[in-house]
Amino acid sequence: MPYHWHRHGGMRMKKKVAPALAVILLIVVVVGIGFLTRLIQKYTPSSEVMDSQEYFGLDSDDEAAIVVGSEIISYKGKLIGDVAYVDYQAVKETLNDYFYWDSDNNTMLYTMPTDVVQIPAGASSYTTDGKTQDLTYNIVLIDGSKTYIALDFVKQYTAISYEVFQEPNRIVINNEWGDVTVASIRKKGKVRTLGGIKSPILREVEKNEVVRILEPMEDWTKILTQDGYIGYIKNDRLVKEHTETLTTDFTAPEYTSIVKDYKINLVWHQTTSMDANYNIIYDIASVKKVNTISPTWFSIASNDGTLDSLALADYVDTAHDNDMEVWPLVDNFSENIDFAQVMNTTSARNKIENQLIAAAIEYSFDGINVDFENISEDAADGYVQFVRELSVMCRKNGIALSVDVPVPMDFTAHYNRKALGEVCDYVIIMGYDEHYAGSEEAGSVASLSFEEEGIQNTLTDVPAAKIISGIPFYTRLWCTTTNADGTTTVTSDALGMNDAQQVLENNQAESTWDETTQQNYAQFEGEDGALYQIWLEDTKSLTKKLELIKNYNLAGVAEWKLGLEDDSVWDLIAKYISS
The missing domain is CATH 2.30.30.40 (SH3 Domains)
Incomplete structure:
Protein backbone atom coordinates (compact mmCIF):
# COMPACT_ATOMS: atom_id res chain seq x y z
CA MET A 1 0.00 0.00 0.00
CA PRO A 2 2.63 2.56 0.86
CA TYR A 3 4.37 1.95 -2.48
CA HIS A 4 1.28 2.43 -4.58
CA TRP A 5 0.35 5.48 -2.58
CA HIS A 6 3.72 7.16 -3.36
CA ARG A 7 3.52 6.34 -7.06
CA HIS A 8 0.06 7.74 -7.49
CA GLY A 9 1.07 10.93 -5.57
CA GLY A 10 4.01 11.50 -7.93
CA MET A 11 1.74 11.15 -10.91
CA ARG A 12 -0.51 13.81 -9.50
CA MET A 13 2.53 16.17 -9.11
CA LYS A 14 3.57 15.66 -12.75
CA LYS A 15 0.06 16.44 -13.88
CA LYS A 16 0.25 19.78 -11.99
CA VAL A 17 3.73 20.79 -13.32
CA ALA A 18 2.93 20.26 -17.01
CA PRO A 19 0.30 23.01 -17.28
CA ALA A 20 2.56 25.43 -15.40
CA LEU A 21 5.40 24.81 -17.82
CA ALA A 22 3.03 25.33 -20.71
CA VAL A 23 1.93 28.66 -19.29
CA ILE A 24 5.52 29.76 -18.76
CA LEU A 25 6.43 28.65 -22.26
CA LEU A 26 3.43 30.53 -23.64
CA ILE A 27 4.48 33.66 -21.77
CA VAL A 28 8.03 33.34 -23.13
CA VAL A 29 6.67 32.91 -26.64
CA VAL A 30 4.33 35.90 -26.30
CA VAL A 31 7.11 38.07 -24.86
CA GLY A 32 9.44 36.93 -27.61
CA ILE A 33 6.89 37.69 -30.27
CA GLY A 34 6.28 41.12 -28.72
CA PHE A 35 10.00 41.83 -28.53
CA LEU A 36 10.50 40.62 -32.08
CA THR A 37 7.56 42.73 -33.25
CA ARG A 38 8.95 45.82 -31.57
CA LEU A 39 12.38 45.05 -33.01
CA ILE A 40 10.93 44.73 -36.48
CA GLN A 41 8.90 47.89 -36.02
CA LYS A 42 11.96 49.75 -34.77
CA TYR A 43 14.09 48.89 -37.77
CA THR A 44 11.42 48.93 -40.45
CA PRO A 45 11.42 52.26 -42.32
CA SER A 46 8.16 54.20 -42.38
CA SER A 47 6.38 54.17 -45.71
CA GLU A 48 4.28 57.23 -44.85
CA VAL A 49 4.53 59.90 -47.56
CA MET A 50 3.98 63.50 -46.52
CA ASP A 51 1.46 65.43 -48.58
CA SER A 52 3.42 67.87 -50.75
CA GLN A 53 0.77 70.59 -50.52
CA GLU A 54 1.03 70.40 -46.76
CA TYR A 55 4.82 70.29 -46.81
CA PHE A 56 5.06 73.48 -48.85
CA GLY A 57 2.31 75.17 -46.84
CA LEU A 58 -0.06 75.62 -49.77
CA ASP A 59 -3.71 76.26 -48.98
CA SER A 60 -5.03 76.53 -52.54
CA ASP A 61 -4.16 75.46 -56.07
CA ASP A 62 -3.54 79.02 -57.24
CA GLU A 63 -0.70 79.50 -54.76
CA ALA A 64 2.96 78.73 -55.40
CA ALA A 65 5.46 77.99 -52.66
CA ILE A 66 8.66 80.04 -52.65
CA VAL A 67 12.03 78.51 -51.84
CA VAL A 68 14.81 81.08 -51.42
CA GLY A 69 18.32 79.74 -51.04
CA SER A 70 17.95 76.90 -48.54
CA GLU A 71 14.70 78.01 -46.92
CA ILE A 72 11.01 77.62 -47.70
CA ILE A 73 9.70 81.07 -46.81
CA SER A 74 6.24 81.84 -45.49
CA TYR A 75 5.29 84.15 -48.37
CA LYS A 76 3.62 82.74 -51.47
CA GLY A 77 3.72 83.38 -55.18
CA LYS A 78 1.53 82.76 -58.22
CA LEU A 79 2.02 81.10 -61.59
CA ILE A 80 0.04 82.80 -64.33
CA GLY A 81 0.71 81.13 -67.64
CA ASP A 82 4.48 80.96 -67.87
CA VAL A 83 5.04 84.00 -65.64
CA ALA A 84 6.07 83.57 -62.01
CA TYR A 85 4.97 86.22 -59.52
CA VAL A 86 6.30 86.66 -55.99
CA ASP A 87 4.72 88.46 -53.04
CA TYR A 88 6.14 92.00 -52.80
CA GLN A 89 7.03 91.54 -49.13
CA ALA A 90 9.03 88.42 -50.03
CA VAL A 91 10.96 90.40 -52.62
CA LYS A 92 11.53 93.24 -50.18
CA GLU A 93 12.69 91.06 -47.30
CA THR A 94 14.66 88.33 -49.04
CA LEU A 95 15.70 89.43 -52.53
CA ASN A 96 15.96 93.18 -53.09
CA ASP A 97 14.75 95.88 -50.72
CA TYR A 98 15.16 98.67 -53.27
CA PHE A 99 11.59 97.92 -54.38
CA TYR A 100 8.99 100.13 -52.70
CA TRP A 101 5.22 99.77 -52.97
CA ASP A 102 3.27 103.04 -53.10
CA SER A 103 -0.13 101.76 -51.95
CA ASP A 104 -1.81 105.16 -52.33
CA ASN A 105 -1.10 105.26 -56.05
CA ASN A 106 -0.87 101.50 -56.68
CA THR A 107 2.58 102.02 -58.10
CA MET A 108 5.81 100.08 -57.61
CA LEU A 109 8.95 102.19 -57.28
CA TYR A 110 12.48 101.04 -57.86
CA THR A 111 15.37 103.38 -57.07
CA MET A 112 18.32 103.33 -59.43
CA PRO A 113 21.46 105.45 -58.99
CA THR A 114 20.14 108.25 -61.22
CA ASP A 115 16.47 107.43 -61.67
CA VAL A 116 13.37 106.18 -59.84
CA VAL A 117 11.52 103.67 -61.98
CA GLN A 118 7.73 103.81 -61.56
CA ILE A 119 5.49 100.89 -62.55
CA PRO A 120 1.71 101.22 -62.09
CA ALA A 121 -0.13 98.00 -61.19
CA GLY A 122 -1.18 96.16 -64.33
CA ALA A 123 1.36 97.91 -66.57
CA SER A 124 3.46 95.91 -69.02
CA SER A 125 5.94 98.71 -69.73
CA TYR A 126 8.10 101.08 -67.72
CA THR A 127 10.41 104.03 -68.32
CA THR A 128 13.97 104.34 -67.07
CA ASP A 129 16.43 107.11 -67.88
CA GLY A 130 13.95 108.42 -70.45
CA LYS A 131 13.64 105.14 -72.35
CA THR A 132 10.45 103.08 -72.41
CA GLN A 133 10.76 99.31 -72.09
CA ASP A 134 7.88 97.08 -73.26
CA LEU A 135 7.37 93.59 -71.81
CA THR A 136 5.05 90.69 -72.66
CA TYR A 137 3.61 90.43 -69.15
CA ASN A 138 2.10 92.61 -66.46
CA ILE A 139 4.86 93.60 -64.05
CA VAL A 140 2.80 94.20 -60.91
CA LEU A 141 -0.39 92.40 -59.90
CA ILE A 142 -2.81 93.15 -57.08
CA ASP A 143 -4.89 90.30 -55.67
CA GLY A 144 -7.01 91.42 -52.74
CA SER A 145 -4.64 92.79 -50.11
CA LYS A 146 -1.58 91.20 -51.71
CA THR A 147 0.80 92.79 -54.24
CA TYR A 148 2.93 90.61 -56.50
CA ILE A 149 5.92 91.37 -58.74
CA ALA A 150 6.87 89.38 -61.82
CA LEU A 151 10.07 87.53 -60.96
CA ASP A 152 11.54 88.14 -64.42
CA PHE A 153 11.31 91.88 -63.71
CA VAL A 154 12.91 91.44 -60.29
CA LYS A 155 15.68 89.47 -61.99
CA GLN A 156 16.57 92.49 -64.13
CA TYR A 157 17.71 94.30 -60.98
CA THR A 158 18.74 91.41 -58.75
CA ALA A 159 21.40 88.69 -58.72
CA ILE A 160 19.07 85.69 -58.78
CA SER A 161 18.22 82.64 -60.86
CA TYR A 162 15.07 80.59 -60.54
CA GLU A 163 13.12 77.57 -61.74
CA VAL A 164 9.40 76.82 -61.63
CA PHE A 165 7.97 73.40 -60.72
CA GLN A 166 4.43 72.10 -60.56
CA GLU A 167 2.41 69.50 -58.66
CA PRO A 168 2.57 71.30 -56.37
CA ASN A 169 3.36 74.80 -57.68
CA ARG A 170 6.67 76.11 -56.39
CA ILE A 171 9.25 78.68 -57.35
CA VAL A 172 12.83 77.79 -56.44
CA ILE A 173 15.06 80.87 -56.27
CA ASN A 174 18.81 80.95 -55.83
CA ASN A 175 20.35 84.15 -54.48
CA GLU A 176 23.45 82.61 -52.93
CA THR A 247 28.32 82.29 -60.49
CA THR A 248 26.09 85.02 -61.89
CA ASP A 249 26.57 87.41 -64.77
CA PHE A 250 24.43 90.04 -63.05
CA THR A 251 26.12 93.44 -62.73
CA ALA A 252 24.86 95.52 -59.84
CA PRO A 253 24.27 99.22 -60.48
CA GLU A 254 26.87 101.53 -58.99
CA TYR A 255 25.56 104.03 -56.46
CA THR A 256 28.41 106.48 -56.73
CA SER A 257 29.38 108.67 -53.79
CA ILE A 258 31.14 111.95 -53.23
CA VAL A 259 34.39 111.22 -51.43
CA LYS A 260 36.39 114.12 -50.07
CA ASP A 261 40.18 113.90 -50.15
CA TYR A 262 40.31 115.21 -46.58
CA LYS A 263 38.80 114.41 -43.20
CA ILE A 264 35.46 116.08 -42.59
CA ASN A 265 35.32 118.50 -39.67
CA LEU A 266 31.65 119.47 -39.48
CA VAL A 267 30.03 121.66 -36.87
CA TRP A 268 26.29 122.02 -36.53
CA HIS A 269 25.14 125.63 -36.19
CA GLN A 270 21.75 125.93 -34.56
CA THR A 271 19.90 128.85 -36.12
CA THR A 272 16.35 129.43 -34.93
CA SER A 273 15.59 132.67 -36.76
CA MET A 274 16.60 134.54 -39.88
CA ASP A 275 18.32 137.18 -37.75
CA ALA A 276 20.51 134.48 -36.17
CA ASN A 277 22.00 133.79 -39.60
CA TYR A 278 23.67 137.18 -39.60
CA ASN A 279 25.69 136.22 -36.50
CA ILE A 280 27.71 133.66 -38.42
CA ILE A 281 30.76 135.88 -38.77
CA TYR A 282 30.89 136.28 -34.99
CA ASP A 283 29.99 132.67 -34.21
CA ILE A 284 32.88 131.32 -36.28
CA ALA A 285 35.43 133.92 -35.20
CA SER A 286 37.37 131.50 -32.97
CA VAL A 287 36.80 128.40 -35.10
CA LYS A 288 39.83 126.71 -36.65
CA LYS A 289 40.07 124.09 -39.39
CA VAL A 290 36.31 123.54 -39.66
CA ASN A 291 35.71 122.68 -43.30
CA THR A 292 31.94 122.07 -43.14
CA ILE A 293 29.13 123.92 -41.37
CA SER A 294 25.55 122.68 -41.07
CA PRO A 295 23.00 125.37 -40.22
CA THR A 296 19.64 124.06 -38.94
CA TRP A 297 17.63 125.72 -41.68
CA PHE A 298 14.88 123.35 -42.74
CA SER A 299 12.05 121.66 -40.87
CA ILE A 300 9.04 119.67 -42.11
CA ALA A 301 6.10 121.96 -41.37
CA SER A 302 3.08 119.99 -42.57
CA ASN A 303 2.01 116.52 -43.67
CA ASP A 304 2.03 117.49 -47.34
CA GLY A 305 5.82 117.96 -47.17
CA THR A 306 5.98 121.75 -46.97
CA LEU A 307 9.26 122.92 -45.42
CA ASP A 308 9.96 125.89 -43.21
CA SER A 309 13.19 127.51 -44.41
CA LEU A 310 15.74 129.92 -42.95
CA ALA A 311 18.12 129.72 -45.92
CA LEU A 312 20.16 132.86 -46.57
CA ALA A 313 22.54 133.53 -49.46
CA ASP A 314 24.76 135.87 -47.41
CA TYR A 315 25.35 133.08 -44.88
CA VAL A 316 26.52 130.72 -47.61
CA ASP A 317 28.82 133.37 -49.05
CA THR A 318 30.36 134.04 -45.63
CA ALA A 319 30.94 130.33 -45.01
CA HIS A 320 32.52 129.89 -48.44
CA ASP A 321 34.75 132.91 -47.84
CA ASN A 322 35.98 131.11 -44.70
CA ASP A 323 36.70 127.86 -46.60
CA MET A 324 33.65 126.06 -45.24
CA GLU A 325 31.23 123.97 -47.24
CA VAL A 326 27.57 124.46 -46.29
CA TRP A 327 25.43 121.38 -45.65
CA PRO A 328 22.11 122.71 -44.30
CA LEU A 329 20.14 120.42 -41.99
CA VAL A 330 16.52 119.30 -42.42
CA ASP A 331 14.67 117.96 -39.38
CA ASN A 332 11.37 116.32 -38.41
CA PHE A 333 11.02 117.95 -35.00
CA SER A 334 7.68 119.69 -35.50
CA GLU A 335 4.87 118.34 -33.31
CA ASN A 336 2.37 119.35 -36.01
CA ILE A 337 3.27 116.54 -38.39
CA ASP A 338 2.62 112.81 -38.60
CA PHE A 339 6.10 111.79 -39.69
CA ALA A 340 5.07 108.26 -40.71
CA GLN A 341 2.35 109.69 -42.93
CA VAL A 342 4.80 112.13 -44.52
CA MET A 343 7.38 109.44 -45.26
CA ASN A 344 4.83 106.92 -46.53
CA THR A 345 3.26 109.40 -48.98
CA THR A 346 5.14 109.67 -52.25
CA SER A 347 3.87 113.16 -53.05
CA ALA A 348 4.99 114.46 -49.64
CA ARG A 349 8.43 112.85 -49.96
CA ASN A 350 8.87 114.26 -53.45
CA LYS A 351 7.81 117.73 -52.30
CA ILE A 352 10.49 117.75 -49.58
CA GLU A 353 13.10 116.47 -52.03
CA ASN A 354 12.25 119.06 -54.65
CA GLN A 355 12.33 121.95 -52.16
CA LEU A 356 15.71 120.89 -50.81
CA ILE A 357 17.29 120.52 -54.24
CA ALA A 358 15.77 123.78 -55.48
CA ALA A 359 17.18 125.59 -52.44
CA ALA A 360 20.56 123.90 -52.89
CA ILE A 361 20.75 125.14 -56.46
CA GLU A 362 19.46 128.64 -55.62
CA TYR A 363 21.77 129.19 -52.64
CA SER A 364 24.77 127.11 -53.81
CA PHE A 365 24.69 124.54 -51.00
CA ASP A 366 27.49 122.01 -51.08
CA GLY A 367 25.51 119.34 -49.29
CA ILE A 368 22.36 118.40 -47.37
CA ASN A 369 22.22 116.90 -43.88
CA VAL A 370 19.12 114.82 -43.04
CA ASP A 371 18.43 114.79 -39.31
CA PHE A 372 15.23 112.77 -38.91
CA GLU A 373 15.10 111.43 -35.36
CA ASN A 374 12.91 109.13 -33.23
CA ILE A 375 11.78 107.28 -36.33
CA SER A 376 9.06 104.72 -35.62
CA GLU A 377 9.02 101.33 -37.33
CA ASP A 378 5.95 102.23 -39.39
CA ALA A 379 7.90 105.17 -40.88
CA ALA A 380 11.12 103.25 -41.55
CA ASP A 381 10.47 102.00 -45.11
CA GLY A 382 9.27 105.42 -46.22
CA TYR A 383 12.26 107.08 -44.57
CA VAL A 384 14.75 104.85 -46.39
CA GLN A 385 12.86 105.43 -49.65
CA PHE A 386 13.04 109.18 -49.04
CA VAL A 387 16.82 109.03 -48.57
CA ARG A 388 17.20 106.91 -51.71
CA GLU A 389 15.09 109.29 -53.78
CA LEU A 390 16.94 112.32 -52.42
CA SER A 391 20.25 110.60 -53.17
CA VAL A 392 19.27 110.33 -56.85
CA MET A 393 18.72 114.08 -57.04
CA CYS A 394 21.86 114.87 -55.06
CA ARG A 395 23.91 112.55 -57.26
CA LYS A 396 22.66 114.28 -60.39
CA ASN A 397 23.51 117.71 -59.01
CA GLY A 398 26.83 116.97 -57.29
CA ILE A 399 25.43 117.66 -53.80
CA ALA A 400 26.87 115.75 -50.84
CA LEU A 401 24.20 113.84 -48.88
CA SER A 402 24.67 112.98 -45.23
CA VAL A 403 22.29 111.43 -42.69
CA ASP A 404 22.38 111.52 -38.90
CA VAL A 405 21.70 108.22 -37.14
CA PRO A 406 21.65 107.20 -33.47
CA VAL A 407 24.13 104.76 -31.98
CA PRO A 408 22.94 101.27 -33.04
CA MET A 409 20.63 99.59 -30.55
CA ASP A 410 18.12 96.76 -30.95
CA PHE A 411 15.25 99.25 -30.98
CA THR A 412 16.81 101.30 -33.81
CA ALA A 413 17.61 98.42 -36.17
CA HIS A 414 14.83 99.63 -38.49
CA TYR A 415 16.94 102.67 -39.40
CA ASN A 416 18.54 100.27 -41.92
CA ARG A 417 22.03 101.74 -41.76
CA LYS A 418 23.22 99.37 -44.48
CA ALA A 419 20.73 100.84 -46.96
CA LEU A 420 21.63 104.38 -45.93
CA GLY A 421 25.33 103.67 -46.29
CA GLU A 422 24.83 102.36 -49.83
CA VAL A 423 23.25 105.55 -51.20
CA CYS A 424 24.53 108.35 -48.93
CA ASP A 425 27.91 109.99 -49.08
CA TYR A 426 28.26 110.13 -45.30
CA VAL A 427 26.56 108.57 -42.29
CA ILE A 428 26.99 110.60 -39.10
CA ILE A 429 26.72 108.68 -35.82
CA MET A 430 25.16 110.82 -33.10
CA GLY A 431 27.43 109.47 -30.39
CA TYR A 432 25.65 111.15 -27.52
CA ASP A 433 22.43 111.07 -25.45
CA GLU A 434 23.58 107.90 -23.72
CA HIS A 435 21.77 109.55 -20.81
CA TYR A 436 19.31 112.24 -21.85
CA ALA A 437 16.81 114.69 -20.40
CA GLY A 438 14.23 111.99 -19.64
CA SER A 439 16.62 109.40 -18.22
CA GLU A 440 15.59 107.88 -14.91
CA GLU A 441 19.12 107.90 -13.54
CA ALA A 442 22.10 110.19 -13.78
CA GLY A 443 24.91 109.28 -16.14
CA SER A 444 27.28 110.33 -18.88
CA VAL A 445 25.96 111.92 -22.07
CA ALA A 446 28.68 110.14 -24.03
CA SER A 447 31.03 107.71 -22.33
CA LEU A 448 33.93 106.47 -24.43
CA SER A 449 32.61 102.90 -24.53
CA PHE A 450 29.21 104.18 -25.75
CA GLU A 451 30.92 106.09 -28.53
CA GLU A 452 33.24 103.23 -29.51
CA GLU A 453 30.54 100.55 -29.50
CA GLY A 454 28.44 102.82 -31.70
CA ILE A 455 31.29 103.04 -34.20
CA GLN A 456 32.02 99.31 -34.12
CA ASN A 457 28.38 98.36 -34.63
CA THR A 458 27.89 100.88 -37.43
CA LEU A 459 30.98 99.51 -39.21
CA THR A 460 29.16 96.21 -39.70
CA ASP A 461 26.81 98.01 -42.13
CA VAL A 462 28.65 101.12 -43.34
CA PRO A 463 32.24 101.42 -44.62
CA ALA A 464 34.62 103.48 -42.49
CA ALA A 465 35.22 105.89 -45.38
CA LYS A 466 31.59 107.02 -45.05
CA ILE A 467 31.31 107.23 -41.26
CA ILE A 468 31.58 110.54 -39.42
CA SER A 469 31.70 110.38 -35.62
CA GLY A 470 29.37 112.86 -33.93
CA ILE A 471 30.63 114.13 -30.55
CA PRO A 472 29.05 116.49 -27.99
CA PHE A 473 30.25 119.89 -26.87
CA TYR A 474 27.79 119.64 -23.99
CA THR A 475 27.15 117.69 -20.83
CA ARG A 476 24.36 117.44 -18.27
CA LEU A 477 24.23 118.59 -14.67
CA TRP A 478 22.16 115.98 -12.88
CA CYS A 479 20.12 116.75 -9.76
CA THR A 480 18.88 113.85 -7.61
CA THR A 481 16.38 114.85 -4.94
CA THR A 482 15.19 112.52 -2.20
CA ASN A 483 11.46 112.87 -1.59
CA ALA A 484 9.61 112.57 1.72
CA ASP A 485 8.48 109.03 0.91
CA GLY A 486 12.05 107.89 0.25
CA THR A 487 11.80 107.92 -3.53
CA THR A 488 14.09 110.02 -5.68
CA THR A 489 13.49 112.45 -8.52
CA VAL A 490 16.14 112.91 -11.20
CA THR A 491 16.32 116.00 -13.41
CA SER A 492 19.06 117.52 -15.55
CA ASP A 493 20.12 120.63 -17.44
CA ALA A 494 22.29 120.68 -20.55
CA LEU A 495 25.43 122.81 -20.20
CA GLY A 496 28.15 123.87 -22.59
CA MET A 497 31.78 123.21 -21.72
CA ASN A 498 32.52 126.58 -20.12
CA ASP A 499 29.23 126.71 -18.20
CA ALA A 500 29.96 123.26 -16.78
CA GLN A 501 33.34 124.41 -15.49
CA GLN A 502 31.72 127.50 -14.00
CA VAL A 503 29.28 125.32 -12.04
CA LEU A 504 32.21 123.50 -10.43
CA GLU A 505 33.91 126.75 -9.51
CA ASN A 506 30.73 128.22 -8.06
CA ASN A 507 30.26 125.14 -5.86
CA GLN A 508 33.93 124.63 -5.04
CA ALA A 509 33.73 121.13 -6.49
CA GLU A 510 36.73 119.29 -7.89
CA SER A 511 36.58 116.73 -10.68
CA THR A 512 38.49 113.45 -10.81
CA TRP A 513 39.15 111.17 -13.74
CA ASP A 514 36.61 108.37 -14.14
CA GLU A 515 38.21 105.35 -15.83
CA THR A 516 34.85 103.80 -16.67
CA THR A 517 33.53 106.69 -18.76
CA GLN A 518 36.94 108.16 -19.63
CA GLN A 519 35.70 111.55 -18.46
CA ASN A 520 36.31 113.90 -15.56
CA TYR A 521 33.54 113.47 -12.98
CA ALA A 522 32.39 115.66 -10.11
CA GLN A 523 29.63 115.66 -7.54
CA PHE A 524 28.55 117.97 -4.77
CA GLU A 525 25.67 118.63 -2.42
CA GLY A 526 23.65 121.71 -3.28
CA GLU A 527 22.21 124.23 -0.88
CA ASP A 528 18.87 122.49 -1.39
CA GLY A 529 20.33 119.23 -0.06
CA ALA A 530 20.14 117.54 -3.48
CA LEU A 531 22.97 115.50 -4.99
CA TYR A 532 24.49 117.09 -8.09
CA GLN A 533 26.56 115.03 -10.53
CA ILE A 534 28.32 115.87 -13.77
CA TRP A 535 30.42 113.98 -16.32
CA LEU A 536 32.47 116.61 -18.12
CA GLU A 537 33.34 117.03 -21.77
CA ASP A 538 36.73 118.70 -21.96
CA THR A 539 39.91 118.43 -23.97
CA LYS A 540 40.88 115.23 -22.15
CA SER A 541 37.61 113.40 -22.83
CA LEU A 542 37.45 114.71 -26.41
CA THR A 543 41.00 113.51 -27.03
CA LYS A 544 39.86 109.96 -26.25
CA LYS A 545 36.92 110.32 -28.64
CA LEU A 546 39.04 111.81 -31.40
CA GLU A 547 41.50 108.94 -31.13
CA LEU A 548 38.67 106.62 -32.20
CA ILE A 549 38.44 108.47 -35.52
CA LYS A 550 42.11 107.77 -36.11
CA ASN A 551 41.97 104.19 -34.82
CA TYR A 552 39.06 103.23 -37.04
CA ASN A 553 40.12 105.43 -39.97
CA LEU A 554 36.77 107.20 -40.11
CA ALA A 555 35.81 109.95 -42.55
CA GLY A 556 35.80 112.66 -39.92
CA VAL A 557 34.10 114.27 -36.95
CA ALA A 558 30.93 116.30 -36.36
CA GLU A 559 30.29 118.46 -33.29
CA TRP A 560 27.01 119.42 -31.64
CA LYS A 561 26.93 122.33 -31.46
CA LEU A 562 28.72 125.61 -32.31
CA GLY A 563 28.78 127.91 -29.28
CA LEU A 564 28.92 125.23 -26.58
CA GLU A 565 32.66 124.63 -26.96
CA ASP A 566 35.70 126.00 -25.20
CA ASP A 567 37.98 127.64 -27.78
CA SER A 568 40.80 125.23 -26.90
CA VAL A 569 39.01 122.33 -28.61
CA TRP A 570 39.59 123.67 -32.11
CA ASP A 571 43.36 123.19 -32.03
CA LEU A 572 42.81 119.72 -30.59
CA ILE A 573 40.34 118.67 -33.29
CA ALA A 574 42.51 120.18 -36.01
CA LYS A 575 45.40 118.01 -34.85
CA TYR A 576 43.43 114.79 -35.37
CA ILE A 577 41.69 115.90 -38.55
CA SER A 578 44.93 117.03 -40.17
CA SER A 579 46.70 113.78 -39.32
Missing part, protein backbone atom coordinates in the same frame (compact mmCIF):
# COMPACT_ATOMS: atom_id res chain seq x y z
CA TRP A 177 26.59 82.81 -55.04
CA GLY A 178 30.01 81.32 -54.44
CA ASP A 179 31.12 77.91 -53.20
CA VAL A 180 28.52 75.31 -52.23
CA THR A 181 28.87 71.61 -51.44
CA VAL A 182 27.01 69.15 -53.67
CA ALA A 183 26.84 65.38 -54.03
CA SER A 184 25.35 62.74 -56.31
CA ILE A 185 22.83 60.08 -55.34
CA ARG A 186 24.58 56.65 -55.34
CA LYS A 187 21.37 54.69 -55.69
CA LYS A 188 17.67 55.36 -55.43
CA GLY A 189 16.70 56.61 -51.98
CA LYS A 190 14.14 58.46 -49.94
CA VAL A 191 14.35 62.03 -48.69
CA ARG A 192 12.60 62.35 -45.32
CA THR A 193 11.36 65.30 -43.32
CA LEU A 194 13.77 64.51 -40.46
CA GLY A 195 16.89 62.42 -39.98
CA GLY A 196 15.38 59.04 -39.15
CA ILE A 197 13.65 56.11 -40.87
CA LYS A 198 10.42 56.76 -39.01
CA SER A 199 10.15 60.27 -40.42
CA PRO A 200 7.65 60.78 -43.31
CA ILE A 201 8.97 60.61 -46.85
CA LEU A 202 9.13 63.83 -48.87
CA ARG A 203 10.06 62.26 -52.18
CA GLU A 204 12.34 59.67 -53.76
CA VAL A 205 15.59 60.66 -55.39
CA GLU A 206 17.00 58.84 -58.38
CA LYS A 207 20.48 57.53 -59.05
CA ASN A 208 22.91 60.24 -60.23
CA GLU A 209 20.58 63.06 -59.15
CA VAL A 210 22.61 66.00 -57.79
CA VAL A 211 21.67 67.54 -54.46
CA ARG A 212 23.11 70.34 -52.37
CA ILE A 213 24.59 69.46 -48.98
CA LEU A 214 23.23 71.68 -46.22
CA GLU A 215 24.17 69.94 -42.98
CA PRO A 216 26.14 66.68 -42.71
CA MET A 217 25.45 64.52 -39.64
CA GLU A 218 26.61 61.14 -38.35
CA ASP A 219 24.14 58.91 -40.24
CA TRP A 220 22.00 61.39 -42.15
CA THR A 221 22.58 64.56 -44.17
CA LYS A 222 20.29 67.53 -44.64
CA ILE A 223 20.01 68.29 -48.36
CA LEU A 224 18.29 70.58 -50.86
CA THR A 225 17.00 68.96 -54.03
CA GLN A 226 17.02 70.90 -57.26
CA ASP A 227 13.23 71.08 -57.23
CA GLY A 228 13.06 72.67 -53.79
CA TYR A 229 12.63 69.89 -51.23
CA ILE A 230 14.65 70.36 -48.07
CA GLY A 231 15.01 67.14 -46.09
CA TYR A 232 17.27 64.35 -44.90
CA ILE A 233 18.81 61.33 -46.62
CA LYS A 234 20.97 58.49 -45.33
CA ASN A 235 24.65 59.09 -45.82
CA ASP A 236 25.19 55.82 -47.69
CA ARG A 237 23.08 57.19 -50.56
CA LEU A 238 25.52 60.04 -51.24
CA VAL A 239 28.69 59.88 -53.36
CA LYS A 240 31.03 62.22 -55.22
CA GLU A 241 30.73 65.02 -52.71
CA HIS A 242 32.55 68.09 -54.00
CA THR A 243 32.57 71.91 -54.03
CA GLU A 244 30.81 73.70 -56.85
CA THR A 245 31.09 77.44 -57.51
CA LEU A 246 27.83 79.19 -58.36
